[in-house]
Amino acid sequence: MGSLLQVRNLTIRYQVDGAEPHHAVNDVSFDLVSGEVVGLMGESGCGKSSTALALLGLFAKQRAEVAGSIVLCGQELLGMKEAELQKIRGSKISLVFQEPGIALSPMMRAGDQVAEVIHAHRQWSWKRCRAEAETILARVGLGSAARVFSAYPHQLSGGQQQRVVLAQALCCEPSLLVADEPTASLDARSQAGFLALLRGIRSEFGISILLISHSPELQASVADRLLVMKNGRIIEEGSFEGLYENPLHEYTRMMLRRPYGVKNESRVEADAVLQGNSFDE
Numbered sequence: 302m303g304s305l306l307q308v309r310n311l312t313i314r315y316q317v318d319g320a321e322p323h324h325a326v327n328d329v330s331f332d333l334v335s336g337e338v339v340g341l342m343g344e345s346g347c348g349k350s351s352t353a354l355a356l357l358g359l360f361a362k363q364r365a366e367v368a369g370s371i372v373l374c375g376q377e378l379l380g381m382k383e384a385e386l387q388k389i390r391g392s393k394i395s396l397v398f399q400e401p402g403i404a405l406s407p408m409m410r411a412g413d414q415v416a417e418v419i420h421a422h423r424q425w426s427w428k429r430c431r432a433e434a435e436t437i438l439a440r441v442g443l444g445s446a447a448r449v450f451s452a453y454p455h456q457l458s459g460g461q462q463q464r465v466v467l468a469q470a471l472c473c474e475p476s477l478l479v480a481d482e483p484t485a486s487l488d489a490r491s492q493a494g495f496l497a498l499l500r501g502i503r504s505e506f507g508i509s510i511l512l513i514s515h516s517p518e519l520q521a522s523v524a525d526r527l528l529v530m531k532n533g534r535i536i537e538e539g540s541f542e543g544l545y546e547n548p549l550h551e552y553t554r555m556m557l558r559r560p561y562g563v564k565n566e567s568r569v570e571a572d573a574v575l576q577g578n579s580f581d582e
């Protein structure tokens with residue numbers, strides 16, 4: 302399997318008014334080969350989301366200084382023009398992040414939101430884009446896809462919304478999916494469902510995934526290899542089992558052994574109410 306992504310000496314400094322620039326990511330290098338799922342773990346604020354945003358070229362120059370090299374499918378992404386990046390986002394690399402509610406437009410039906418992404422990348426008729434969107438929704442486990450297709454986001458549960466976002470991310474068959482805490486806003490049941498879905502997707506779509514997640518359970522069952530990040534640096538890497546048995550750092554040991562599934566009760570309740578209101582998952 303060939304190398305898909307090479308990140309070299311990635312350094313990200315945020316420009317903060319009236320303060321010293323803040324080094325969020327420091328000299329980070331890693332590779333990802335085709336079909337591989339790499340997990341990225343580390344405490345809050347260590348630089349995981351900044352790394353994800355840099356991969357998608359989502360930093361405005363005035364906000365952050367990004368240095369190093371990010372080569373995806375043989376193409377250098379750093380310094381690429383916005384118009385070119387827009388062609389690559391969605392078609393070669395996609396992002397799913399924590400809050401599906403933010404990623405989706407509240408005013409547009411779910412299916413049309415997926416069709417719109419396809420329409421932006423393919424020279425297809427709107428009708429064909431909608432038909433393709435329906436197929437993709439079914440592939441991400443939205444079984445009664447025809448109903449989900451015409452639903453507005455508020456009519457869907459958190460888990461279903463996240464699947465619609467995933468459908469958007471996958472609909473143009475990117476080589477790399479970056480998932481930044483994709484299950485963090487979901488209740489326990491939806492988390493388990495999404496975990497199973499990610500496993501299915503990697504085998505069905507043959508896609509590579511950079512999976513950012515705090516959850517040892519998710520990482521253990523999906524990631525082939527883990528990168529452990531602390532204070533903007535990758536401090537160790539290896540298989541989940543290897544790091545679990547023989548971590549170099551206490552930090553890693555604590556992270557991998559942390560109990561999974563600690564949820565904010567009110568959030569779980571809110572989701573339970575929503576589920577009563579929504580379609581079957």
Ligand code: ADP
Pocket residue numbers: 315316317323324325343344345346347348349350351352
């Ligand atoms: P993580 O995703 O691991 O929680 P982030 O990449 O979000 O970490 O943040 C890394 C560091 O960069 C943190 O110290 C955070 O406070 C800082 N940071 C993140 N976004 C910004 C921003 N827009 N402006 C200034 N500092 C930021």
Ligand code: MG
Pocket residue numbers: 349350351481
């Ligand atoms: Mg983050």
